[in-house]
Amino acid sequence: MSSFKTSDGLNLHYMDKGTGRPILCLAGLTRNSTDFNFLAPHMADHRLICMDYRGRGQSDYDPQYMNYNILREAQDAIELLDHLGLDQATIIGTSRGGLIAMALSYGHADRLRAVVLNDIGPVVDAAGLERIMDYVGKEPDLPDLDAAASALKHVHADGFPDVPLDRWRQQAEFMFFEKKGGGLGIRYDASLRDALVGQAGAGDAPDLWLLFDQLKNTPLAAIRGANSDLLTAQTLAQMLDHHPGMITATVPNRGHVPFLDEPEALEAINALLEQTA
CATH class of the missing domain: 3.40.50.1820 (Alpha/Beta hydrolase fold, catalytic domain)
Known part of the structure; x- marks a missing residue:
């Protein structure tokens, strides 16, 4: 970058x-x-x-x-x-x-x-x-990126019915990061x-x-x-x-x-x- x-x-x-x-x-x-x-x-x-x-x-x-x-x-x-x-x-x-x-x-x-x-x-x-x-400005109440991927797949099941879990895992990493103390942070200013x-x-x-x-x-x-x-x-x-x-x-x-x-x-x-x- x-x-x-x-x-x-x-x-x-x-x-x-x-x-x-x-x-x-x-x-x-x-x-x-x-x-x-x-x-x-x-x-x-x-x-x-x-x-x-x-x-x-x-x-x-x-x-x-x-x-x-x-x-x-x-x-x-x-x-x-x-x-x-x-x-x-x-x-x-x-x-x-x-x-x-x-x-x-x-x-x-x-x-x-x-x-x-x-x-x-x-x-x-x-x-x-x-x-x-x-959801804007709110950190997800999830433990890690794998959980975020599963959550994204579930939330978007109707809109994106054929998207596999590994694609949501990539998307989760683009959107969130794992905090040192546990949980997820957002990649933007709340x-x-x-x-x-x-x-x-x-x-x-x-x-x-x-x-x-x-x-x-x-x-x-x-x-x-x-x-x-x-x-x-x-x-x-x-x-x-x-x-x-x-x-x-x-x-x-x-x-x-x-x-x-x-x-x-x-x-x-x-x-x-x-x-x-």
Whole structure:
């Protein structure tokens, strides 16, 4: 992992691998650069850049937790591109990362070669938000990573019915670490929860359709888990109405979010990359 310093003085870590066209991967809300470990082997012909947001993974925690917001994280993404000397990159945004990609479309559309939205859109279903708020900022009451893997398999049995235990064991290690005194810790700042609560209480959320529509001139793909509780099939259809040229894929036996190494997801990503070659 390498690092760079943001304009407000935090050290943010990132992975930079490969020598082809650059792809900037932006992870989910509580996730980090490991969110793309399953995709990486399929992107060998590209330069894959995966960032740990502030307060996630190996990056510095922000003492001002309200800076855990999409606009600041979008600015961090631009500062990373500047640090790397990249005028443009394709963005693959998973969940929160897709919202950041939409935010980048307003004021930084020229930096976006293309965008892949992984199980996220301009409408975030309330059921999915409720599920997320149920776990954000809380350490799991589990003894070790093996127990976490079993718990993940059980919790996601309906959304991800065919995912084997060893895949959940890998995912558990991306999300948690075993503490010296026993139990598991989370790989992000627990104050992220306070930020979400504070932002929810600050007034009405912005109209994300306005940001999505800013992508009208940007090559775009949207991937949806067939069992997703965050991106509905109806919203995906509406997105296609707004952006008729958008590549779409629905991944069977996946909820929120697809791992991106599924054949349907890879087909959509590769089609977009070929479109913008």
